Amino acid sequence: MNEKLYPVTVEVNGKPRSTQVPARLSLVDWLREELRLTGTHVGCEHGICGACSIMLDGEPVRSCLMFAVQADGHKITTVEGLGGTDGKLSVLQDSFCEAHGLQCGYCTPGMLIASQALLNTTPDPSEAQIRDAIGGNLCRCTGYRQIVDAVKLAATRLAAQKK
Amino acid sequence: MKSAAFEYARASSVAEVCDWLRDGDDDIKLIAGGQSLVPMMAMRLTRPARLIDINEIDALKFVAVEKDAVRTGACTRQCVIANDNSLAKAVPLIRQALEWVGHVQTRNRGTIGGSLAHADPAAELPLVAQILNAQLVLRSFAGTRTVAANDFFEGPLATATRADECLEEIRWPVWNETRTGSAFTEVSRRHGDFALVAAAAQVSLDAGGKCTRASFGLAGGGYIPMTFPKLAARLLGTILDDEVVQSVVNDAAAEFDPGGDLHANAEYRRQLAAVLATRMLRAACEDARKRR
Ligand code: FES
Ligand code: FES
Numbered sequence: 001m002n003e004k005l006y007p008v009t010v011e012v013n014g015k016p017r018s019t020q021v022p023a024r025l026s027l028v029d030w031l032r033e034e035l036r037l038t039g040t041h042v043g044c045e046h047g048i049c050g051a052c053s054i055m056l057d058g059e060p061v062r063s064c065l066m067f068a069v070q071a072d073g074h075k076i077t078t079v080e081g082l083g084g085t086d087g088k089l090s091v092l093q094d095s096f097c098e099a100h101g102l103q104c105g106y107c108t109p110g111m112l113i114a115s116q117a118l119l120n121t122t123p124d125p126s127e128a129q130i131r132d133a134i135g136g137n138l139c140r141c142t143g144y145r146q147i148v149d150a151v152k153l154a155a156t157r158l159a160a161q162k163k
Numbered sequence: 164m165k166s167a168a169f170e171y172a173r174a175s176s177v178a179e180v181c182d183w184l185r186d187g188d189d190d191i192k193l194i195a196g197g198q199s200l201v202p203m204m205a206m207r208l209t210r211p212a213r214l215i216d217i218n219e220i221d222a223l224k225f226v227a228v229e230k231d232a233v234r235t236g237a238c239t240r241q242c243v244i245a246n247d248n249s250l251a252k253a254v255p256l257i258r259q260a261l262e263w264v265g266h267v268q269t270r271n272r273g274t275i276g277g278s279l280a281h282a283d284p285a286a287e288l289p290l291v292a293q294i295l296n297a298q299l300v301l302r303s304f305a306g307t308r309t310v311a312a313n314d315f316f317e318g319p320l321a322t323a324t325r326a327d328e329c330l331e332e333i334r335w336p337v338w339n340e341t342r343t344g345s346a347f348t349e350v351s352r353r354h355g356d357f358a359l360v361a362a363a364a365q366v367s368l369d370a371g372g373k374c375t376r377a378s379f380g381l382a383g384g385g386y387i388p389m390t391f392p393k394l395a396a397r398l399l400g401t402i403l404d405d406e407v408v409q410s411v412v413n414d415a416a417a418e419f420d421p422g423g424d425l426h427a428n429a430e431y432r433r434q435l436a437a438v439l440a441t442r443m444l445r446a447a448c449e450d451a452r453k454r455r
Contacts, residue, residue, distance in 0.1 A: 003168050023171035023214065026201075045164040046202035050268060059242070059271040065201045066272070069171050070194075070216055114267065135355055136266025 008072040012037070013081030021068045028052040030068035031078060039079040039109050043138070050137030053110040054078050060117040062136075079109035082116055091161070092116050092154040101150030103141035110137045115151045124155055166204040173216045177223065180329045181304040183215055187326040193217055195238050195277035198269045223276070223331065228253050232298070232334040237276025241265070244275050254335045256295065256365055259347040260287040266355045276330045279312075282387070284319045285357035287349070290388040292316075292333070294363055294380040300332040307331065316387040340367035340376060344450025346443045349383070350435055352426060358383040359427045362439035364447040366403065372452070374398050379444055381436045384421040384429075391415045403448045412440045 005020035012035060021030060026045070031037045031054070043049035045064045052064040055077040082090045092112060095101070102108045111134055118125055118133035125133070130151045131144070139147060174180045184191060192211035194200055195218065203209045217223060223238035228249045235244060241261055244250060251258040264287050265273060278288040279299065291297070292312035299310050301324055315323050324330060349361035364379035377398040382388035394411045401407045421432035 004170060006171060022168065024166040024168050024204075026165070026205075029165075046205050047198060047269065050266070053268055056271075060268045061272045062198075062268050064205075065197050065269075067166075067171070067197075067201075067214075070173075070197075070218065072173075073219075117267070133267055136268050 006069045006072075008069055010068075010071045010073075011075040013077055023067060023069050025068045026064050027054070027066040027068045027071055027076075028063040030071075031063060031076075037078050037080050041106055041109050043106065048138070049107070050110040050114065050134075051107055053113040053137065055113060055117060058117075058120070060113050077113075079112055082112060090116070091157050092119065092151070095154035095157060096147070096150045099146050099150035099153050101142065101147045107137055107139040107141075111139065111147055115147075115154070118151070119155060119158065123159065125151065127152075164205045166201070167207060167210040169204075169211050170213045171216065172213065173219055176220060177302055177329060177331055180215055180217060180220075181302055181327070183213075184327045184329060185304045188213075189326050191215060191326075193280075193329060195280075196240070196269075196273035198265065198273040198277070199281045199283065200277075217329070226250050228337075230337065231339070232336050233257075235275050235333050235335065237280075237330045237332060238274050239276070241270040241273045241275060241278070242267070245270065253337045254295070256291050256345040256347060256363060257288075257335065259345060260291045260363065263287050263347065263349050263351075263358070263361070264355075269355075276333060279315070279333065280322060280324060280330045282316055282318075282320050282322045283357065284385050284387055285359075285361070285383045286388075287347070287358065287361055287382070289316060290361055290363055290380050290382040291347070292335075293382075293388045293390040294365060294378045295336050296378075296390075297336065298334040299330060300334070301325075301328040302331045303327045303329070309334075313390070318386055338365065338367055338376060342369070342451045342454050343367040343376075344447045344452070344454065346446035346450060348439055348443055348446075350439065360384070360421065360432050360435040360439055361388075362436065362443045364440070364443040366398070366444065366447045366451055368448070368451045372402050374401055374403050374448075377444075379415070379440055379447075381415065381419045381440060383436075384424065384427070384432055385419060386422075389415075389419055391418065394418075398444075403444060408441055408444050412437050412444065415440055 041051040043051035190212035345365040347363040349358035360383040367376040380390035416437035423429035
């Protein structure tokens with residue numbers, strides 16, 4: 001099939017990326033299959049599980065509910081963009097390891113994006129705020145308890161760093 | 164789980180959208196936040212030939228609080244609406260409803276107009292529009308017309324919007340009575356899901372605690388979100404005592420035709436409707452009493 005292609009330029013994790021995409025290509029498929037940024041996971045492909053969460057202009061959104069062509073001119077941060085450029089884990093990522101906030105890891109990129117977005121605006125979140133922030137992300141392994149602990153741990157560590 | 168092929172166009176103005184819609188072609192769809200449309204396209208429940216993206220039209224993104232109405236641009240994100248304190252002060256019911264809408268990630272993208280134009284019978288914002296009888300401004304190449312919410316919703320996913328029209332603005336009436344209160348609640352399987360039943364109410368009281376204005380409604384599973392102006396009129400002049408509330412709510416629940424599905428049968432939904440509507444009328448009344 002000969003589908004029309006549309007030019008897009010998107011800043012992904014600080015780097016401008018330009019390509020041509022068919023209109024129906026979802027943003028998550030573009031990130032994973034063309035840019036090979038496979039850190040962002042795709043679970044349900046219809047906006048239920050949250051595994052595909054990314055930040056669009058700094059706000060968490062579901063990348064399976066956007067077409068790549070719609071991201072033209074915008075800035076995206078994926079889970080690959082959370083850590084340092086030296087490959088070091090971010091404080092939040094390290095806290096997930098420390099507090100056993102992941103088991104199979106399928107939901108983890110979405111959980112990290114959702115909780116990082118929370119910490120960006122709410123440095124000292126309550127348990128209710130944490131649960132609300134990850135409320136749109138499904139995890140079939142952890143029972144959520146350790147994820148909440150991980151976010152709390154990250155908040156404490158980040159606060160200590162600032163001192 | 165991939166959409167069928169379509170052509171894409173990004174609109175930079177409402178005039179441009181109207182131009183593209185001019186022929187009233189049914190195969191064209193507007194995409195706002197896409198939080199309902201994209202899943203439907205992925206499941207191939209809808210296969211538009213052409214998608215017009217209205218996300219980059221700045222003129223469709225605004226909140227303007229005026230004396231008698233709050234005006235919101237159709238493409239204003241739900242998160243922006245939820246965080247707007249002056250809007251919440253003028254029409255608290257909108258923020259109360261948004262607490263039940265989706266999750267952070269979907270509210271960051273989902274728009275106020277998209278939710279109304281999509282018209283899911285179990286969605287929260289259409290219910291608020293019904294209760295307040297919000298005014299919807301629809302634009303086509305020929306000009307604009309304003310449709311009251313009570314005439315806008317025609318059925319599940321069906322509205323009075325013509326194929327050549329684009330929802331441009333929503334005007335939410337402000338009740339200027341000092342002692343006005345409102346409340347919204349719902350029961351769903353998981354927080355953030357569509358409601359099995361949602362109920363909301365808004366009432367005004369005079370200094371003596373008598374009801375001077377009232378509106379309430381129910382949504383979930385039925386045909387369209389429902390409001391009951393005739394029944395609400397029976398509340399006027401009363402102190403919203405249990406007896407009158409009970410009789411009004413029972414009649415509303417009998418009129419409410421929720422239908423049943425896998426998640427909850429009709430009988431359960433009707434029972435839930437009566438319970439929740441009673442609670443919301445009481446809560447709105449409490450809320451009104453606190454304001455003076
Ligand atoms: S893959 Fe996007 S929400 Fe599940
Ligand atoms: S760690 Fe397995 S789904 Fe969350």
